[in-house]
Amino acid sequence: MNEKYVPYRGYDAPYIFVSYAHKDGNKASEVIEKLQMEQYRVWYDEGIDPGTEWDENIAEHIENCEYFIALLSRxxxxxxxxxxxxNFAxxxxxxxxxxxxxxxxLPGGMRMRLSRLQAIHKYKYQSMELFFEKLAETQGLEKCHEKQKQEKTIIIESTEVVQETPRITIPRQGYPYPVKSGDTVYLGKALPGFFLAEGEDLAWRVLNCEDRKAVLLCENVLLNMPYHAVQHGSSDWENCTLRKWLNNDFYEQVFSDSEKEYILWRAHPSRNNPKYRTPGGADTIDPVFLLDVIELTVYGFEQITEIARNNGNISWWLRNPGFSQNFAMNFGWRVHYGGLQVDEPAVGVRPAIVIQTR
Known part of the structure; x- marks a missing residue:
């Protein structure tokens, strides 16, 4: 694929899933790049870390897509x-x-299953322009594009308080030093009860840095804590006691007022468990959060695994539910999709934040 075009990253906005055979890469890229040039959000499996949980990643993207396109060939x-x-779509x-x-x-059985679907024979069109005119007229794609155009990206332009979410403001200044992916930065001080010495600077790995925003993951598991401190309880990320602690006591006590100036309040999707389909609950807007299983891949599974290895592969919470809402997913040396009971006290906390950069 042309390096200029990259798959849509995220789940919040409507997007198209394009399924193709990798041996058809050149033919597929012609269609995908044309869609992207015309301002369609497109996801395809370019750049997925092939090491782990490939099927779950693909399944999650199909489950959340607005429209599915199959590029058929031999x-x-x-x-x-x-x-x-x-078949999954x-x-x-x-x-x-x-x-x-x-x-x-098509083979007989496949022809029977697909006979009612809209189809375009690209090879019959003399030019890409004629093909795309026909493509843009297809009913499903037209509806998808309308949804994409109607989906508004929320951008907070000033320090004025937003009425619906009164605590959300954009930082008045960015992090004072240049950062890039892979860097380590230091923000906040360890509290009593952390595995670090009280007052020690907290180290954060820069997982991703673009558009003047950097995603940071704490390089240390800071302490053990239940996901939801209610015995035999159940909870999603929105309502769990760990989220409340991270965005109240932790946020207020760990970071100085000047550091809070460049920590962003961001929307975080609460995705379903990709294996067991357990509902993830409502999305949240927080300054401090836990990674979810999709972000492990998006932000660099190998780098996150290396960070975990440096901590002796201590198990730490992800924000996804486990095989029921009595359980939450966790990560040690691998992803545990079934998870651990939410009231389990001996699981680590490794927070993440997003900061504004200059």
Whole structure:
């Protein structure tokens, strides 16, 4: 794929999932890049860390997509991964479009299952422009594009308080030093009861830095604490006691007033468990949060694994639910999708924040 175009990152806004065989990369990129040039949000599996949980990552993106496009070819028909993606989209009853990259005959069973879907035979069009005119007219894609255009990105331009969320303000200044992905920065002081000495500077790894915003993950598991401190209780991320502690006692006591000036209050999606489909609950807006399983991949699974290894692979909470809301997912040397009981006290806390940079 052209380096100029990258997959849509996120789940909050409507996006299109494009399924294609990797051997058709050049043909697929022509379609994907045209969609992106026309301001469609597109997700495809370019750049996923192939080391871990590939299936869960793909399934999560299909589950959350607004529209599913399959780029059919001879290579697609012999790819078990491609057929799995198409079947999963069918099971979820996602709106689907078939684009034939070449003249092929579908097997009987597949032809029967797909006969009612909209289809465009790209190879019959003499130019990309004529093909895309037809593509843009398809009913499902047109509806998807309307949703994408209506979806508004919330940008807070000033320090005025927003009425619906009165504590959200944009920092008046950015972090005073230049940062880049992979750097370590120091913000905040350790509190009594942390695994660090009281008053020690907290180290944060820069997982991602773009658009003058840097995502930071604490390099240390700071202490052990239940996800939800109610015996035999259940909770989602929005309502758990750990979230309340992180965004009250932790935020207020760990960071100085000047440091709070460049810590951003950000919206964080509460995604379902990608394996067990346990509901994640409502999205939240917080300055301090826990990573979720998708962010492990988006922000660099290998780097996060290395950070965990430096702490002896102590298990620490993720914000996703486990196989029920009595459990929450955790990460040590690997992702534990079933999770641990939310009132388990011997699980680590490794917070994350987003800061404004200059």
């Amino acid at each position: 290579e697609y028909l012999v790819s078990s991964n491609c057929k799995d993606e198409l 069918r099971e979820l009853e996602k709106p689907r479009l078939l684009i034939y990259l070449e003249d092929i005959q």
